[in-house]
Amino acid sequence: MNILDSIIQRKKEEISVAKSHISIQQLKDSEFFGKEKFSLKQNIKDKNGIIAEFKRKSPSKGIINNQSSPLEVVSAYENFGASGISILTDKDFFGGNFEDILNVRNHINIPILRKDFMVDEYQFYEAKSIGADVVLLIASCLSHQQVQEFTALAHELGMEVLLEIHTEEELNHFNLEIDLVGINNRNLKDFKVDLQHSVQLKNQLPKGVLSIAESGIYSIENFKYLTEQGFDGFLMGEYFMKNKNPDKAFEEFISNTI
Template sequence: MNILDKIIQRKKDEVTFSKSKISVQQLKDSEFFDRKGFSLKETLKSKSGIIAEFKRKSPSKGIINDKVSPVEVVSAYENFGASGISVLTDLDFFGGSFDDILNIRNQVHIPILRKDFMIDEYQFYEAKAIGADVILLIAACLSPQKVQEFTELSHELGLEVLLEIHSEEELNHINKHIDFVGINNRNLKDFKVDLQHSVDLKNQLPSDILSVAESGIYSEEDFRFLKEKGFDGFLMGEYFMKDENPGNTFRNFISNVTS
């Protein structure tokens, strides 16, 4: 069983437990459920293109940074030009929680991506209830039919959809309603990073869809390479979070790649 399989198995148990504690109706009655979301489609084009991530740890790297405040970090991300914020909400493998989004929702005025392993309709109501604007669908753990169903549900709830792929086989998960296709530079099964593989996949995407390079962007040179190859967005977390002051690292990065 690879790490992705372990995460999905744990996620099934987690969702079952959550359903037993909070009903969908209770989620619908929450503070943020009826708010109009911010559009990542709009901010990707008008700002830096970077979706800056708040992430404490990962299965491949262990603890990255568990000392900083989500509000402090994401406020700096916004102030220095991030197009959006990505927040891990998986607890067991990434050290995240719903509170990380709940605590920042009223502090930033750009889109928030709930980054998690979405396998059940219930999770989309959760995402809306905690104030997310965008959700992630991972092709590696969903069928094309499920991607279609979850995309339709997301749009009904006012959520945009980032579909993540990593292989040619997963290109058939793309449907005309997807808002963005993210290409993960890191293989979720063995965590190897290959930027050229991502570029090759990007060249096979429909010409009218926004593309996001995800993960494994470790330098300004990596960013420039992917930007030159035509990616519209860049989801980056570890590069900033590994510093004791992620906001300053983000500011310096933006300054250097835009100068």
């Protein structure tokens, strides 16, 4: 069993427990469920295209930063021009939780991506209830039919969809209802990074689809290369979070690239 299989197995266990404690109706009754959402798709077009991530740890890197305050970091991301915020909500493998979104939602006015492994419709109601504007669908975890059904549900709930792919086969998961396509530079099964592979996949997307380069962007040179290759957006977390002051790292990055 690879790490992705382990994560999905654990995720399904978590969902089962969550369903037994909180009903979908209770999620619908939450503070944020009825609030208007921000559009990441529009912000990618209008701003610098960076989706800046708050991330404590990962299976491949271990602890990245367990000291910084979510509110302090994401507020700086917004202040220095990020198009959107990505926040991990997986606890066991990434050290995330719902509180990281709940505690910042009322303090920032740009879209928040709930970054997690979405494998059950219940999670979409969760995402809406905590104030997420966008959900991530990882093609390697889902069937083509699930991507279609989950996309329809997300839109019904007023959220946008970022579809993540890594292989040519996963290009088949795309449909015209998808808002943005993320191409993961890192293989989730073995965590190897290949920027050129991502460029090749991007070039096979239908014309006009907004493309997001995800993960493995370790330097300004990586960023500039992917920009030159035509990516519309960039999901970046570790580059900033590995610093003692991620907010300062983001400010410096912006000053050197944008």
